[in-house]
Amino acid sequence: MSASPNRLVAVELDEESIGRGSPDIEHERAVAIYDLLEENHFALNGHDSGPYQLRLSIQEKRLVFDIRDEAGGPVVTHILSLTPFRRIVKDYFLVCESYYQMIRTASPSRIEAVDMGRRGIHNEGSRILTERLEGKIDVDFDTARRLFTLICVLHWKG
Template identity: 45%
Template sequence: MYLERIEIDEGGLPEPSPEMEQERRVAVFDLQESNHFAVKDHVQGPYSLRLGMDHGRAAFFWRAADGTEGDFRISLGSLAHTAKDYRTLCEAYVDAVRTLPPARIEEIDTARREIHQEAARQLQLRMADRAEVDEPTARRLFTLLCAMTQDT
């Protein structure tokens, strides 16, 4: 099972800067290139997904190949702190590449990857009773959620 089409529901999202808009496009492209997504209750894919935000929760609106539709929402409460830390490390990494020695850059990148992996695990657990996603898909979804919710 997989997502064949992914779109962002822009309603209620902050107006993205050109950089954030590009990050959103890249995240959607990466997800469409490779993903594993299966809605629970044996609804057969592939699926189209519209991802949005609803009062601080990620809203997943899906449509299966057979026309079955549904939606679910997941709280981003504890993920919000992780997302903030992840964004901070991403910014530190960009700054480090310009000014710091390779060993320090690697330390920052390692911390960034570790927090990204932890966020993916948290997201997988939050989605577990509604949809099955593998770790790479969870990482890409987390990246997309970060790009959708970052203030400009």
Template identity: 45%
Template sequence: MTSATSTPSSFRLCALSLDPPHASKTDSAQQREQGVVISDLLHNNIFVPVEHGGGPYQLVLALMDRYLRLSVKTEKGAHVLSHHLSLTSFRRLFRDYSLVCESFAAAAARLTPDRLEAIDMGPRAIHDEGSELLRERLKSKVEIDQQTGRRLFTLIHLLVSQTLPAGVD
């Protein structure tokens, strides 16, 4: 999925693609969530490749074994960076995030909004932890803000959950 952004800075993502596209492997709810995450990300993000003069940038994410490949180009297609990020340190967070999201979805059908808000703290805390870990692991290549980190963590979680067979993490 690729889309334009409304963020005025030159240090931002203007396009994001998944390589290869995983739409055929997802159910409609996952496709919807993925679309929302990408749209939100592209409309509000801070993305600053280290020692680069400015974009905006195109980002391609690809899963390769236990690694996430990030390929960054300028809006005009000039190569900026390629990076392979090990996902090993994210395994526990992905597993925990999946569990709390499933629990939250199950509870949504039977709890009042005030009770749902109270249990929403679990997914939020894991989401923040994932964002912080992602920011820390990428800081030598690209600086991102917390919200960009949260959205990228969600997108990476969706990619991992769509790609790996059940029970593999």
């Protein structure tokens, strides 16, 4: 794990914002948080008080990044419109649903084709997130990918 102050050391999803998903969704959530905490770049513009804790939630149809210092003291809250994410999250869920059904029965070549589509949509969602955070939070591509996964989990209502 990096010793850089520009990183997350804790990530929490607001339990009121999420529903319990399928075992596949719960697995994605756990893996995304684990991977995010193992390696990430998360730098707040105008702050150098990291490392940080992050609590993600959806409140009044907005994505809320509640950022705290390592001890839990408030640093800043960024609120983003969910509108730019709606289509990409919907597309991602549709492809994921197909993917999870296929991994049980389809040929490896079909699974690979759907997985490539799934990764492409995921990359697009990560790019949108990076753009929306510009000027507020600097993240690398892998951090954006893992955060996008968590945003999708917040949208999942079972």
